[in-house]
Structure formats: C-alpha cells, structure tokens
Amino acid sequence: EVQLAQSGAEVRKPGESLKISCQASGYSFSTYWIGWVRQMPGQGLEWVAIIYPTDSSARYTPSFQGRVTISADKSISTAYLQWRSLKASDTAMYYCVRRVVVTATPPAHDSFDIWGQGTMVTVSS
C-alpha cells in the first residue's frame, strides 16, 4: 500500500528551529515529486514546496521561499520541511503529498494523489 507517514505534532517558541518529516512507503520514492501543503487553522490549502528526490530539484511558492527549506533523503525514502526561525504565523497543519505527473498517456495530468495524515505545528510563546 502506498503511504506517507508524517512525524508527530510539534510545539515550539517563536525564533526556534524545526524539521518535520514524511516517510514514504509502497512505491519508488525517487521517481515521484513529493511536497508539502499548509492549512492554517480554519483556512484553506496552500501549496508550499515540492522536491524531486532523484536530483533534489525543488520548487517553492514565492511567499514561502526563504522561510522554509524542503529536502529529501533517498536512502530512507523521507522528505523534510525545515524552518530556521519560526513565527507564530507558521502555526498550521502541514500535509505531505505525492505528486503524480502523467504526460505520455492521455489525459495528461498532474495532481497530488497521496496525502500524509498531517503534522500540526504550533508556534507560541
């Protein structure tokens, strides 16, 4: 079964660092993009970043660029999202997602077909 298992809830103070993880299983980790989606309390979904584990190519939503770092370790099929200095506004649920891209067979498509269970990050003094 294809699964994304995320690390547990975290509570930090403003200014602290944090790294959350997402371990993939049931598929070839290196051959799919994997990324993160943020959901602030009571709000909608925001795409944060994605990475291609084979060559570590990464894409960020401009509003998150410089605030977070996405990385991946192929040897343990795990993706990470890291902050160097958290703010209260980073408080949110963060979902890990697998991106599936199909171009060779119609219909061409690009979607997030597998989601992790979510990691709640709370930043409060």
Next chain:
Amino acid sequence: DIQMTQSPSSLSASVGDRVTITCRASQSITTYFNWYQQKPGKAPNLLIYAASSLQSGVPSRFSGSGSGTDFTLTISSLQPEDFATYYCQQSYSTPFTFGPGTKVDI
C-alpha cells in the same frame, strides 16, 4: 500566479440532491485541474484529476467537467458521507494554487 475562485463558498443540501460547485481560473489552464475532498479533521483526498477523470475508488456519483478557465464538480445524488469541503486546484504552472473551498452541509 494563477488565481482560483470557487462558488458558492458554502451550500446546504439534502440527501439525494444534485449538487454543483464551480471553479474559475484567472487564465487558461487547459485541463490541468483537480478536485479534492476534505472531511473534518482529515487530510484531503483526490477526487478528480485532469478536470474529468475519476480517481480510483471514488464513487461514480462524482463527476467533473470543463477546460480552459471554467470547471464544474457535480455530485449526482448527495450522500451523508459527502459532508465535506471541496477544493479545486490548478496544476498548469507553479505555484500550484488551490481555490478557497466550498463547504457542503447536509
């Protein structure tokens, strides 16, 4: 960035009703368009990809249509388990933006 809008933002319906949710992109995205369902306290779930293709395991009462800038999600006969928020998403270009969501109350 491509902006996505949805309407309505919320709706109330009864079991058995036909429900339609629309989504509009700020520019043409061909059919690089997806719908997701999120039930309370749960992670979102892919319903429809490429505007009209049903994801494996999704009931056939869900259907999608559209291309270019205008898209529609239809639930042909609403069931109690369809109480959820529905999000559209464009995957034409990064950043892959989501619509603000439509909350469906039964």
